[in-house]
Amino acid sequence: MRKNIIVFGGDGFCGWPTSLHISACGYNVTIVDNLVRRKTDIELECESLTPITPIGTRIEVWKKMTSKNIGYHYMNVAEDYEGLLALFKKLKPIAIVHFAEQRAAPYSMKSPSHKRYTVNNNINATSNILCSIVESGVDCHVVHLGTMGVYGYGTAGMKIPEGYLKVKVGGDSQKIKMLYPPNPGSIYHMTKCQDAIMFYYYNKNDDIRITDLHQGIVWGTNTPDTMLDERLVNRFDYDGDYGTVLNRFLMQAAVGHPLTVHGTGGQTRAFIHIQDTVKCVRLAIENPPRHGKRVRIFNQAAESYNIKDLAQKVNELVGAEIRYYKNPRKEDAENTLQFQNEGFKSLGWEPITLNTNLMKEVSDIALKYGERCDKRKIICTSLWNKDNELDYIGSKEEVI
Numbered sequence: 001m002r003k004n005i006i007v008f009g010g011d012g013f014c015g016w017p018t019s020l021h022i023s024a025c026g027y028n029v030t031i032v033d034n035l036v037r038r039k040t041d042i043e044l045e046c047e048s049l050t051p052i053t054p055i056g057t058r059i060e061v062w063k064k065m066t067s068k069n070i071g072y073h074y075m076n077v078a079e080d081y082e083g084l085l086a087l088f089k090k091l092k093p094i095a096i097v098h099f100a101e102q103r104a105a106p107y108s109m110k111s112p113s114h115k116r117y118t119v120n121n122n123i124n125a126t127s128n129i130l131c132s133i134v135e136s137g138v139d140c141h142v143v144h145l146g147t148m149g150v151y152g153y154g155t156a157g158m159k160i161p162e163g164y165l166k167v168k169v170g171g172d173s174q175k176i177k178m179l180y181p182p183n184p185g186s187i188y189h190m191t192k193c194q195d196a197i198m199f200y201y202y203n204k205n206d207d208i209r210i211t212d213l214h215q216g217i218v219w220g221t222n223t224p225d226t227m228l229d230e231r232l233v234n235r236f237d238y239d240g241d242y243g244t245v246l247n248r249f250l251m252q253a254a255v256g257h258p259l260t261v262h263g264t265g266g267q268t269r270a271f272i273h274i275q276d277t278v279k280c281v282r283l284a285i286e287n288p289p290r291h292g293k294r295v296r297i298f299n300q301a302a303e304s305y306n307i308k309d310l311a312q313k314v315n316e317l318v319g320a321e322i323r324y325y326k327n328p329r330k331e332d333a334e335n336t337l338q339f340q341n342e343g344f345k346s347l348g349w350e351p352i353t354l355n356t357n358l359m360k361e362v363s364d365i366a367l368k369y370g371e372r373c374d375k376r377k378i379i380c381t382s383l384w385n386k387d388n389e390l391d392y393i394g395s396k397e398e399v400i
C-alpha cells in the first residue's frame with residue numbers, strides 16, 4: 001500500500017509538528033518548503049522566540065530519536081511547477097497537506113509589495129498543486145489549511161456552518177447549499193477565499209478529493225513529538241506581524257511588556273491548540289472524502305474567546321499589565337462568534353480547551369527564551385488603511 005504523504009510548508013509553525021506526528025503514525029513523509037518563513041525573519045529582523053534548528057538538523061535528530069526518515073525538498077511551490085509535477089509523479093502520494101502559504105494578516109497588509117507577494121504566492125501555490133495533481137494523474141487527497149476568517153467573524157444569528165449555507169431561493173420553493181459567502185478581513189484572508197473557488201472548480205471538473213480546514217487561531221508551541229529533543233523545538237512567533245494573539249500575550253507577560261489589546265478587545269475569535277491542529281490534520285487524512293463528493297469543509301477550532309477576556313485570563317495566570325492600543329486593523333470593535341465543529345467531533349476529536357496547564361507551558365517557554373525577545377518588535381506596525389494610526393504607547397482605557 002502506498003503511504004507517501006507530502007507536507008507542503010512542513011518547516012513552518014503548524015507544518016513541522018504535523019510532519020512529525022504523521023511520520024510517528026507510520027506514513028512516509030516528504031516535506032516541501034522553500035524556507036521563505038525563515039527568510040522573512042531576516043527581512044523583519046526578528047527571529048522565532050524559540051531557537052529553531054536548520055531543517056537538515058531537525059530531520060536528522062528526528063531520525064536519531066525515532067529511526068524514521070522524513071524526506072525534504074527545497075522548492076518554491078508557487079513558481080516551480082515542473083519540479084512539483086515531477087515530485088507527484090515520483091512519490092504518488094495518497095494525500096498531501098498544503099500549509100505553504102504566507103499566513104500573517106498584518107504581513108499581508110504592510111505595503112503594496114507585501115499585498116502582491118501574498119496574493120502571488122498563495123494563489124499560485126494552490127493553483128500549481130491542484131494543476132500538477134491533475135496532470136500527474138495521481139489519485140491523492142488534498143488537505144488544505146484554510147481559515148475561520150473566510151467567513152468574517154459575524155454569526156448572522158446562527159452558528160457558522162461548516163463551509164456551506166443552506167438557503168431558500170425562488171420564493172422559498174427551492175433549497176440549495178452554497179459556499180458560505182466570503183467576507184475576508186485582510187489580503188491574506190482574501191487569498192483563502194480565492195483558494196476555496198479553486199477547490200470548488202478542481203473538485204467539480206477533475207473529481208479531486210479535497211478537505212479544506214477552516215482553522216482558528218493556533219496557540220501553544222510544542223507537541224509530544226517536538227518535545228523529544230530540544231533541537232526539534234517548534235517556532236514561536238511573537239512579533240507584531242507573525243505573532244498571534246494568545247501566544248503574544250503569554251510572551252508579553254513573561255518579558256514584562258504590557259499586553260497589547262487592540263481597540264476595545266471586544267473582537268471574538270476562534271482558537272485551537274497546536275496539539276489539536278496535528279491531530280485534526282491526521283484525522284482528515286485518515287478519513288478522506290469519497291470520489292464524487294463535493295469539497296469537504298471542517299471548522300478546525302475548539303472554542304471562541306474575546307481578546308479582552310484572553311488578556312484577563314493571562315493576567316490571572318501570570319500577572320500582567322493590560323493596555324489598550326489604537327487598533328491598527330479595520331475590523332469590528334465587538335462581535336460574537338459561534339460556529340459548528342461537528343465534522344471533526346464525528347471523527348472522534350475531543351477538543352483541547354483553554355486550560356491553565358497548557359497556558360503555563362507556553363508561559364514557561366516564553367520565560368525560558370525571554371532574553372531572545374526584541375521588545376521593539378512587539379507592537380504591530382502594519383496599518384490596514386490610511387485611517388489607522390500607529391500607537392506605541394496605548395492607554396489604560398479601552399480605545400473606542
Ligand code: NAD
Nearest residue numbers: 009011012013014034035036037076077100103145215218
Ligand atoms: P508558517 O509561515 O509558519 O508556515 C508556512 C510554511 O510554508 C513556511 O515554512 C514557509 O517557508 C512555507 N512556504 C510558504 N510559501 C511557500 C512556497 N511558495 N513554497 C514552499 N514553501 C512555502 O505558517 P503556519 O502558522 O504554519 O500556517 C500554516 C498554514 O495554516 C497557513 O496556510 C495558514 O494560513 C494556516 N493557518 C494558520 C493558523 C495559525 O494560527 N498559525 C491559523 C489558521 C490557519
Ligand code: USQ
Nearest residue numbers: 103104105147148149215216217244245260261262267307
Ligand atoms: N490582537 C490584539 N492584540 C495583539 C494581536 C492581535 O488585540 O497583540 C487582535 C487582532 O486585532 C485580532 C485578533 O486579536 O482582532 C486576532 O489576531 P491574530 O493576529 O491573533 O490572528 P489573525 O490575524 O486573525 O490571524 C491568525 C493567523 C492566520 C489564521 C487566523 C485564523 O495568523 O494564519 O488564518 O489567525 S482566524 O483568526 O480565525 O481568521
